[in-house]
Amino acid sequence: QVTLRESGPALVKSTQTLTLTCSFSGFSLSTAGMSVSWIRQPPGRALEWVALIDWDDDKYYSTSLKTRLTISKDTPKNQVVLTMTDMDPVDTATYFCARLRGDYESDAFDVWGPGTKVTVSS
Amino acid sequence: SSELTQDPAVSVALGQTVRITCQGDTLRNYYASWYQQKPGQAPLLVIYNRNNRPSGIPDRFSASRSGNTASLTITATQAEDEGDYYCNSRVSSGNRWVFGGGTKLTVL
Numbered sequence: 001q002v003t004l005r006e007s008g009p010a011l012v013k014s015t016q017t018l019t020l021t022c023s024f025s026g027f028s029l030s031t032a033g034m035s036v037s038w039i040r041q042p043p044g045r046a047l048e049w050v051a052l053i054d055w056d057d058d059k060y061y062s063t064s065l066k067t068r069l070t071i072s073k074d075t076p077k078n079q080v081v082l083t084m085t086d087m088d089p090v091d092t093a094t095y096f097c098a099r100l101r102g103d104y105e106s107d108a109f110d111v112w113g114p115g116t117k118v119t120v121s122s
Numbered sequence: 123s124s125e126l127t128q129d130p131a132v133s134v135a136l137g138q139t140v141r142i143t144c145q146g147d148t149l150r151n152y153y154a155s156w157y158q159q160k161p162g163q164a165p166l167l168v169i170y171n172r173n174n175r176p177s178g179i180p181d182r183f184s185a186s187r188s189g190n191t192a193s194l195t196i197t198a199t200q201a202e203d204e205g206d207y208y209c210n211s212r213v214s215s216g217n218r219w220v221f222g223g224g225t226k227l228t229v230l
Contacts, residue, residue, distance in 0.1 A: 037219070047157075047165065047208055047221040060217045096164055108155035108170035109210065115164050 002026035004036070004097050004113035012087050014122050022080040022097030022113060029055050029075050035100040036080045037109060038071065040093040048093075052100060053080055089120045126154075126209055126222035133228040134199045142225045144192045144209030152211040154192035156185060159224075160205040168207075169194060196227075204229045 008020035020038070027034055037052040051071040052060045061069045070083045080097060094117045098109035126146040134140035144154055153172050157165035167176050169185040182197045192211075196203055209222040 039221075046224045047159075047210075049210075049219040049221060052219070058217075063218065098165075102155075102171055105151065105212075106153035106155075106171045107212070108167055109157070109165075110167050110170065110176065112164040112166075 002099065002111045004099065004111060006095060006097050006113045006116035008095070008116055008118065010117060011119050011121060014088055014120060016087050018082075018084045018087050018091070018118060020082045020084075020095055020097075020116065020118075022082070024078050024080070024097070024099070024113075027099065028078065029053075029073050029080070031055055033101070036073070037098050037100050038080075038082045039096045039098055039109070039112075040091075041096070041115075042090075042093040047096075050095075051082060054100075087120045089122050091118070092120045093118060126211065126220055128207075128209060128222040128225045130223065131226045131228065133230055134196070135230050136201060137198055139195065139197045140199055140227065142194045142196075142207050142227065144194075144222045145190055146211070146220075146222075147190050148211055148214045148220065149187060149190050149192050151214055153187060154185070154209045154211045156183075156192075156194045157208045157210065158203075158205050159208065165208060199229055201229050203227065 004024040035054040038050040053071045068085045073080050094115040096115045098112040101110045156169040158168050159165040168179050173185045184195050207225045
């Protein structure tokens with residue numbers, strides 16, 4: 001059974017750095033084709049893709065956020081870590097991690113964590 | 123364009139068929155996946171790999187694509203199908219992903 005779970009602070013202050021951890025089980029990021037992504041959702045708004053790391057340690061970032069983001073993986077621990085610098089109240093959102101599966105022209109986020117709510121205070 | 127456009131809201135009578143659409147140039151190159159989200163919950167994948175359903179998703183959910191438009195069709199819609207639906211695909215540059223703005227489905 002594949003599961004993912006996000007963890008991190010519920011509250012951060014403006015200009016601080018946010019560090020979130022995605023802990024997963026049921027698959028390994030050492031397996032070819034596996035990827036884990038971060039996706040966020042501000043209150044009452046749509047999903048927004050944030051970042052992704054794959055089994056080959058390739059990293060991809062949202063164009064609008066890339067200067068503030070770092071994604072990394074700890075394969076033996078089955079964890080993916082996202083850091084986001086210079087937090088602002090507009091970054092208040094629920095942050096999800098999800099596994100990406102599929103082929104290049106038709107992939108999907110097939111399993112999601114429950115999400116972790118992050119509030120940024122000014 | 124890297125955007126995916128969805129109608130903000132759609133309603134359907136109980137037991138009827140509804141189609142939710144998603145438009146974007148990237149859909150000419152990549153297939154959309156579809157997610158259902160209920161309040162306070164994480165999104166749930168309902169369609170992947172062109173028109174496949176994960177285990178546990180009823181066969182009343184199906185998908186198609188024509189040109190730059192992807193569609194999710196729900197036949198014999200049930201009350202439990204109410205929720206927000208999001209489409210998602212890669213961006214045309216290949217190594218970024220985008221979600222549509224979401225469609226709120228109301229079952230009357």
